Amino acid sequence: MAQLLSSPVAATHHPANTWLSRLVHSTFKNRSLAIGLLIITSLGIVALLAPWLAPHDPYLQNTANRMVPPIWHETGSWTHPLGTDRLGRDYLSRLIYGTRISLFIGLVVALISGLIGTTLGVLAGYFGGRVDAVVSYLLTTRLAMPVVLVALAMASLMGGSMLTVTLLLGLLLWDRFAVVARSATQQLRDAEYVQAAQALGCPLPYILLREVLPNIAGALIVVATLEVANAILLEATLSFLGMGVQPPSPSWGLMIAEGKAYMFFQPWVITIPGSALFVLVLAINLLGDGLRDLSAPGGRNE
Amino acid sequence: MNNLSSTERSTAPASPLLSVKQLRVDLPVAKGTLHAVRGIDFHVERGEMLCLVGESGCGKSMTSLALMGLLPRKAQVNADCLNFDGVDLLTVPERERSNLRGARMAMIFQEPMTALNPAYTLGNQLCEALRRHQQVSRKAAHDRALYLLKRVGISAAEERMRQYPHQLSGGLRQRVMIAMALMCEPDLIIADEPTTALDVTIQAQILHLLRDLQQEFGTAVIFITHDLGVVARIADRVAVMYAGEVIETASAQALFQAPSHPYTQGLLRCIPTPGKTLPGSRLQAIPGVVPNLVEKVDGCAFCNRCDQAAELCRTTPPLQTVADGHLSRCHFAHQLSNPAQLNAQEVTL
Amino acid sequence: MNSAASSRDPLALELCALSKTFKLGGGMLHKSRTLKAVNDVSLRVPRGQVMGLVGESGCGKSTLAKVLLGLTPPSAGDVLINGKAIVNANQKALARHIQPIFQDPYSSLNPRQRIEQIVGLPLRIHAMGTAKEQAAKVDEMLELVGLPKRAAQQYPGQMSGGQRQRVAIARALIMRPDLVICDEPTSALDVSVQAQILNLLLDLKDEFGLTYLFISHDLAVVEHLADRIAVMYLGRIVEEGTREQIFSAPRHPYTQALLASALTPEPGLGVPDIGLGAGQPDPTQPPSGCAFHPRCPIAQPECAQQAPALSPIAQSAGPGTSQGTSQGTSQGNPTRVACHFA
Numbered sequence: 002m003a004q005l006l007s008s009p010v011a012a013t014h015h016p017a018n019t020w021l022s023r024l025v026h027s028t029f030k031n032r033s034l035a036i037g038l039l040i041i042t043s044l045g046i047v048a049l050l051a052p053w054l055a056p057h058d059p060y061l062q063n064t065a066n067r068m069v070p071p072i073w074h075e076t077g078s079w080t081h082p083l084g085t086d087r088l089g090r091d092y093l094s095r096l097i098y099g100t101r102i103s104l105f106i107g108l109v110v111a112l113i114s115g116l117i118g119t120t121l122g123v124l125a126g127y128f129g130g131r132v133d134a135v136v137s138y139l140l141t142t143r144l145a146m147p148v149v150l151v152a153l154a155m156a157s158l159m160g161g162s163m164l165t166v167t168l169l170l171g172l173l174l175w176d177r178f179a180v181v182a183r184s185a186t187q188q189l190r191d192a193e194y195v196q197a198a199q200a201l202g203c204p205l206p207y208i209l210l211r212e213v214l215p216n217i218a219g220a221l222i223v224v225a226t227l228e229v230a231n232a233i234l235l236e237a238t239l240s241f242l243g244m245g246v247q248p249p250s251p252s253w254g255l256m257i258a259e260g261k262a263y264m265f266f267q268p269w270v271i272t273i274p275g276s277a278l279f280v281l282v283l284a285i286n287l288l289g290d291g292l293r294d295l296s297a298p299g300g301r302n303e
Numbered sequence: 304m305n306n307l308s309s310t311e312r313s314t315a316p317a318s319p320l321l322s323v324k325q326l327r328v329d330l331p332v333a334k335g336t337l338h339a340v341r342g343i344d345f346h347v348e349r350g351e352m353l354c355l356v357g358e359s360g361c362g363k364s365m366t367s368l369a370l371m372g373l374l375p376r377k378a379q380v381n382a383d384c385l386n387f388d389g390v391d392l393l394t395v396p397e398r399e400r401s402n403l404r405g406a407r408m409a410m411i412f413q414e415p416m417t418a419l420n421p422a423y424t425l426g427n428q429l430c431e432a433l434r435r436h437q438q439v440s441r442k443a444a445h446d447r448a449l450y451l452l453k454r455v456g457i458s459a460a461e462e463r464m465r466q467y468p469h470q471l472s473g474g475l476r477q478r479v480m481i482a483m484a485l486m487c488e489p490d491l492i493i494a495d496e497p498t499t500a501l502d503v504t505i506q507a508q509i510l511h512l513l514r515d516l517q518q519e520f521g522t523a524v525i526f527i528t529h530d531l532g533v534v535a536r537i538a539d540r541v542a543v544m545y546a547g548e549v550i551e552t553a554s555a556q557a558l559f560q561a562p563s564h565p566y567t568q569g570l571l572r573c574i575p576t577p578g579k580t581l582p583g584s585r586l587q588a589i590p591g592v593v594p595n596l597v598e599k600v601d602g603c604a605f606c607n608r609c610d611q612a613a614e615l616c617r618t619t620p621p622l623q624t625v626a627d628g629h630l631s632r633c634h635f636a637h638q639l640s641n642p643a644q645l646n647a648q649e650v651t652l
Numbered sequence: 653m654n655s656a657a658s659s660r661d662p663l664a665l666e667l668c669a670l671s672k673t674f675k676l677g678g679g680m681l682h683k684s685r686t687l688k689a690v691n692d693v694s695l696r697v698p699r700g701q702v703m704g705l706v707g708e709s710g711c712g713k714s715t716l717a718k719v720l721l722g723l724t725p726p727s728a729g730d731v732l733i734n735g736k737a738i739v740n741a742n743q744k745a746l747a748r749h750i751q752p753i754f755q756d757p758y759s760s761l762n763p764r765q766r767i768e769q770i771v772g773l774p775l776r777i778h779a780m781g782t783a784k785e786q787a788a789k790v791d792e793m794l795e796l797v798g799l800p801k802r803a804a805q806q807y808p809g810q811m812s813g814g815q816r817q818r819v820a821i822a823r824a825l826i827m828r829p830d831l832v833i834c835d836e837p838t839s840a841l842d843v844s845v846q847a848q849i850l851n852l853l854l855d856l857k858d859e860f861g862l863t864y865l866f867i868s869h870d871l872a873v874v875e876h877l878a879d880r881i882a883v884m885y886l887g888r889i890v891e892e893g894t895r896e897q898i899f900s901a902p903r904h905p906y907t908q909a910l911l912a913s914a915l916t917p918e919p920g921l922g923v924p925d926i927g928l929g930a931g932q933p934d935p936t937q938p939p940s941g942c943a944f945h946p947r948c949p950i951a952q953p954e955c956a957q958q959a960p961a962l963s964p965i966a967q968s969a970g971p972g973t974s975q976g977t978s979q980g981t982s983q984g985n986p987t988r989v990a991c992h993f994a
Contacts, residue, residue: 202777
């Protein structure tokens with residue numbers, strides 16, 4: 002009976018209640034997954050094939066050809082479809098290479114922080130007691146630190162570079178993974194199938210990796226997508242502030258920083274990398290949203 | 304909706320308090336439509352205890368939610384007749400319906416914690432239940448709450464009124480729920496598995512209390528349960544549900560002594576009964592599983608699990624009158640209930 | 653699986669003064685409270701028998717099961733399986749002798765694994781046989797518990813409650829343990845399915861010569877299955893004896909109340925008035941003396957002061973045999989009751 006009742010009862014909490022609006026709602030959600038996936042896949046392909054797709058060398062300076070406007074301006078030309086920057090470098094090529102930096106940093110940061118956060122969270126949730134107290138202490142400490150300020154300070158100490166930024170953000174952004182992994186594991190710790198595995202004498206790594214992890218993976222994947230977007234934005238922020246990826250690397254944040262002097266006269270210098278950033282982050286969030294719907298209870302049907 | 308009119312109504316001559324004809328509940332689910340309740344008929348007399356009994360998924364809780372008007376909006380409720388004391392529940396406006404709820408029909412849930420608001424004191428919630436429906440003073444509501452708490456066997460009632468739900472044990476919470484259901488002196492209480500989550504000693508106490516109060520206040524009760532032991536002890540009449548249908552209705556006495564549907568017989572045979580089943584012997588289980596109610600069910604819903612199924616059972620059996628007030632939805636109901644068969648039953652029952 | 657060596661010991665399971673205490677709450681600002689979930693429990697389960705363990709929620713029966721399964725260490729006392737103490741024993745070695753069947757078939761199977769993976773897990777963990785032999789064993793076990801062959805490829809989400817419980821039983825028995833802890837194995841199931849599972853448990857017991865510790869709150873089920881019955885209240889055993897003794901002549905007032913509140917399907921009897929107080933005690937603050945005295949209909953002043961010991965009571969048949977507890981023969985085990993007035 003509980004099973005039969007759970008779905009309708011849950012449904013009554015939904016604000017959108019008519020049959021039609023629910024249908025629209027769910028297709029929209031599925032569509033968000035599709036759109037997000039589509040944009041990210043194409044950007045991924047762009048990043049991989051950058052050397053072949055970029056029309057020019059992104060580092061090649063040509064002072065004779067500075068600040069060429071993009072194609073939609075009357076003075077634009079097809080040689081530089083998105084124009085050139087203040088050093089005469091092709092803007093489209095820099096944008097294409099910038100995709101690599103953003104995606105690389107986003108993915109690697111999510112990987113590092115995911116590894117740290119999930120490990121800490123699962124251990125805290127599974128063992129509880131002292132382990133939990135230690136992890137909770139670490140978590141509170143971490144949450145008390147403003148990410149941008151700490152990253153700025155550390156980067157200025159160690160010198161900004163792509164590697165520093167990646168490591169710094171990886172070491173800073175594990176909090177959400179830890180929180181989600183901890184609470185999800187706590188719920189599973191007393192699940193009878195985990196107890197059954199314990200009673201069989203299964204080694205601890207087996208229980209954590211095979212019994213617990215697959216059942217919290219859905220929640221973690223959602224966190225991971227959000228953290229990728231978060232890392233990409235933070236990288237852009239740090240690069241903009243001069244403590245991230247260093248010139249002449251074509252980071253989108255750096256491109257915005259370099260263009261800020263021309264902002265009022267040649268706004269495209271900023272809007273082009275800005276829009277790229279916007280589209281990528283939006284796509285990742287759409288993907289995360291769609292994944293959350295898929296992994297929500299009830300939507301999962303094996 | 305005040306006390307006077309309800310007593311007046313209950314002395315009015317005998318039409319049943321609630322009559323249900325061909326009630327159907329359909330729920331859209333991922334793979335189609337779940338026909339949770341497939342055309343059931345029953346009625347509740349004033350002041351009687353009707354037990355709806357059946358296994359998970361048989362539609363008994365859906366039925367109760369449909370009566371209370373608490374089904375999710377996506378659920379479709381159809382019926383030829385859904386009449387509560389002269390009010391047509393199918394066409395009554397939502398506003399009037401929510402006035403009926405609480406004032407004249409109350410519900411007791413399996414898990415009282417979900418029905419009690421953890422943010423308010425018990426006294427507050429009890430008084431609110433009354434003052435929402437009746438123009439009474441704060442003092443009068445308080446007095447009635449206090450009286451009912453004492454009546455349901457809660458000691459230090461004055462103190463309990465100031466406590467919050469989480470400060471009470473499960474048994475006490477269920478007592479409070481009963482008191483709350485009685486606040487407006489409803490004509491009908493629907494109790495959905497109210498003792499399933501409780502320990503056996505507490506269950507006995509709560510059932511005892513419920514039976515007492517029901518007789519004292521003359522309230523009709525629809526008691527939903529899966530436990531045949533509970534049914535036997537408290538019911539005046541019983542409706543057995545299977546796969547969204549009522550397959551047998553009878554007085555408690557008649558149902559347990561002369562069950563005339565193979566499913567009822569099977570249910571009675573498969574529970575170990577002290578003194579009647581030999582300890583350690585094999586129980587007579589009902590083979591197979593309940594049909595999937597998303598698909599269309601042809602003929603008798605029980606025929607794939609029935610040891611007496613025949614070719615005839617591929618057609619839908621009509622509700623047959625076996626004895627006065629004893630109906631069974633089986634083609635062979637008359638044979639099953641005849642005395643010669645009955646003797647054979649008694650050995651195992 | 654040294655069954656040849658272990659079969660000499662007549663007791664499959666023996667608990668000696670077993671206790672399990674939990675610290676609740678506690679922290680910087682709260683004072684921690686202790687919960688004596690299992691309090692000085694001694695019990696002997698002869699090989700091949702079914703010991704029913706009855707009690708209400710919070711009486712400690714599930715904690716007892718966890719201690720026996722090695723999931724949590726006891727605070728005091730010993731657990732002997734086949735005459736050997738399990739404290740500090742290797743969990744893997746323990747797992748070959750004792751396996752659980754849990755209450756909720758919906759949470760006892762990992763939803764992300766196929767049935768063949770779930771049932772075959774014990775064999776893989778204990779490295780028993782080649783992959784092919786393991787697969788054959790899984791098939792054989794699924795057939796034994798009455799599941800179709802195609803079930804092996806399914807996920808738990810595709811099965812009914814009864815089928816899931818069959819899977820849980822197959823997983824528990826695939827290593828041929830001596831002792832199975834059944835923790836309310838049928839209370840989440842419908843009655844028609846309950847009968848199927850009870851029949852299966854009885855068949856498998858005979859087939860494999862199993863010993864069950866059968867934990868339940870359903871007295872009708874316990875009476876049907878158990879040879880001996882122990883009744884627990886607030887962490888202690890208050891009465892223990894054979895099925896006939898417990899059901900026909902209960903001595904402890906709590907056992908009497910439990911039996912009185914069991915509702916058999918006999919119409920016309922009405923609901924019994926069992927005359928216990930309404931208050932369930934808080935297990936973290938158990939009443940003084942006999943823990944049952946605030947609810948007991950025959951309580952006397954001394955009950956609040958002194959806790960009665962669980963002691964054998966003289967049998968009308970032969971008082972001389974009541975000393976037989978120490979000999980470990982199942983026939984000589986008398987009824988034990990913890991009540992001043994038994």
